Amino acid sequence: MFRHAIHSVIHLYIMKKENDEKIPYRNRSHSGWWITSVIMRFEYYDEDKNDLKRKCKVWDNLTLIEANDRDEAYDKAIECGKVGENEAWDEDTGRRGRWQFEGLGLLLPVYDNLENGAEVLWTEHEDISVEESMALVLPKLQLGCFDDNPNE
Secondary structure (H helix, E strand, O other), X not given: OHHHHHHHXXXXXXXXXXXXXXXXXXXXXXXXXXXXXXXXXXXXXXXXXXXXXXXXXXXXXXXEXXXXXXXXXXXXXXXXXXXXXXXXXXXXXXXXXEEEEEEEEEXXXXXXXXXXOOOOOOOOOOOOOHHHHHHOOOOXXXXXXXXXXXXX
16 A cells, blocks of 8 residues: 555656656746736626627736646636625716736736746837837836825
């Protein structure tokens, strides 16, 4: 019995190692962290659900997930979205509705350990001009965390 249990554990370890080797480096997280984009849409109860062109409010929530591999990260990200589904209302109009989980827009490994200065997400801009590169930079007071406008 004990010998069989050890054999089973060794077999599972070898299978996991073989599967890990098939997964490209770029799709593995050595830090144990993943970043996901959880897409949530607000839907009023009185809307025409058949009109897919109707305007709506959508939140694209970037969320950190701790997981051993991409499948576990995916499952946890889906669970985050489902937990976010809840009833709400528009305070201005009193219309009632609910936040609906649409799905994931992104799931990527975080390569660096989470600490000050860790890179968690990046975008490559190929073949752009120096002028376009400079336009990506915002002055301090235009960065989102410095916008203290109460209307937002």
